Amino acid sequence: DGGITQSPKYLFRKEGQNVTLSCEQNLNHDAMYWYRQDPGQGLRLIYYSQIVNDFQKGDIAEGYSVSREKKESFPLTVTSAQKNPTAFYLCASSTPGQGERRGYTFGSGTRLTVV
């Protein structure tokens, strides 16, 4: 079955460390997204990519970086510049037409904690 795989499920980061969250999809979707969710709050867009080798900043991009070298993959790096990275991170994908029929597809999420 097609879907989005996020790994790891849980991740612990030390102060000053960069960490990378993985997001892989086998849905052949063109667009991919990263969202951050803080406890009791909605989702905020970090970065998004509509095609390979192109991506745009979302509303809270500072302290994060991404790459889109392959259609299937959209990894998110949380850098040491992100001062409060503890949150639940969700990756999503979509493609024209599919988004209108069923909405975006979300991964199972990565819970990042600073230790």
Added chain:
Amino acid sequence: ELKVEQNPLFLSMQEGKNYTIYCNYSTTSDRLYWYRQDPGKSLESLFVLLSNGAVKQEGRLMASLDTKARLSTLHITAAVHDLSATYFCAVVYLRVADKLIFGTGTRLQVFP
């Protein structure tokens, strides 16, 4: 900038009762989504609303869209405990970018 507001933020309901969750958005959009999230889990797509007057129903949940008022509602009929979850509406900001902006969410708790 598109802003999406939901109310109430928290809803505690007795089983068997009816209630409505409201979602207001600030600028024109042509797509609105409703999602469900269980604690610690990902998001499950419930409804996609594409046009003014659109109404969709699945079980005890019914969603509607009024694009002129920039308002969507999620109506719960005869609530059951299994509906306890957080519900989000989300609106597409720019069609070209397909940028999805989420509301703050409504945490629904259904008790006997």
